[in-house]
Amino acid sequence: xxxxxxxxxRGGSKGIPGKNIKPLAGVPLIGHSIRHALDAGAPVDDVVVxxxxxxxxxxxxxxxxSVPFMRPAELASDTASSRxxxxxxxxxxxxxxxDYDAVVLLQPTSPFRRPDDIINAIRAYEEAAANAASDDExxxxxxxVAEARTNPYYSAFETDSDGFLHISKGDGLYTxxxxxxxxxxxxxxxxxxxPSLLRxxxxxxxxxxIPVEMPADRSLDLDSLSDWQxxxxxxxxx
Numbered sequence: 001x002x003x004x005x006x007x008x009x010r011g012g013s014k015g016i017p018g019k020n021i022k023p024l025a026g027v028p029l030i031g032h033s034i035r036h037a038l039d040a041g042a043p044v045d046d047v048v049v050x051x052x053x054x055x056x057x058x059x060x061x062x063x064x065x066s067v068p069f070m071r072p073a074e075l076a077s078d079t080a081s082s083r084x085x086x087x088x089x090x091x092x093x094x095x096x097x098x099d100y101d102a103v104v105l106l107q108p109t110s111p112f113r114r115p116d117d118i119i120n121a122i123r124a125y126e127e128a129a130a131n132a133a134s135d136d137e138x139x140x141x142x143x144x145v146a147e148a149r150t151n152p153y154y155s156a157f158e159t160d161s162d163g164f165l166h167i168s169k170g171d172g173l174y175t176x177x178x179x180x181x182x183x184x185x186x187x188x189x190x191x192x193x194x195p196s197l198l199r200x201x202x203x204x205x206x207x208x209x210i211p212v213e214m215p216a217d218r219s220l221d222l223d224s225l226s227d228w229q230x231x232x233x234x235x236x237x238x
Contacts, residue, residue: 001126003192004093004100005037005046007065008085009108010076011053015224020051020108021059024228025235030056031063032111037104038064040115040122046100050089052076068096083203090195103193109222110189111231113214117144118190121212125192128210140206142192145184146219153180184211187219 009020009030021028027035030049037047049060050071057067069092075085086103093100102125104118125142132138150156152168154177160166174180186204190212197206222228 001101001122001129002099003042003046003102003104003122004048004090004098005040005042005104005106006086006089007033007037007047007049007060007106007108008082009049009051009053009056009060010071010080011051011056012076012078014078016222016228019222019228020053020056022228024111024231025238028059028063029111029222030060030065030108033106033108033113034060034063034065036113036115036118037106040118042104048089048093050085068093081202083198086193086198087195100195103191103195103198105191105193107188107221110187110220111222112218112220112234113144113189114218117212117214117218121190121192124210124212128208137208138194138197139208139210140194140197140201141203141208142190142210142212144187144190144214144219145211146187146214146216148183148185151177151180151183153183184213187214188221189214189219 007030013019016022020030034047044064045066047065049065049067051057052071052073060067071085071088075088086105090103104122121142121144125139128139153170154174156168157165158168220227220231222231
């Protein structure tokens, strides 16, 4: 299959100002994801950064990525969706004569992913595609996941109409977490997405999503300054 390794990096960031080019362990944050893609075997021309910022574009090129277009401002706001940015990139590259079977989305906020995590997700996607008997059975996505920190069968509660708590899911009879069904959450590190199905569905509602497990210690997603501080501490221990 032919893959587009897409790294989204808009200029505005409220949680961590300037995060995409802020140095982490001596490397601009976006540089980690670019290196991960290249070390996973991605062709240089297929590692593409979508951004609205000339400064991010400059740094991305320095670290070996391609920036063949700039993202429109309306797709780089706080309310713009990742789905719209992905489809814009796919369409812009199509117009330039470059088509892809799938998009490997690598968010810069996952600096602890490894090249093998990308390779494993691609392998899972390809295995599912190979087993599809028709286009209607093609996978929508392979996505990296970590075991959820809160389990709705065991430690997540909802309020009823009287305002009292009850277990969120199931009959509440599990007394040990390890006995409850495992529950997964997207960790934000790797998404291998079917672009045709993405035109029909939101990312989280794609059909036939394949989980690719990653350990919790590599699943840190940088969303706040405290996350950034944890990442710095973690790199210092490596």
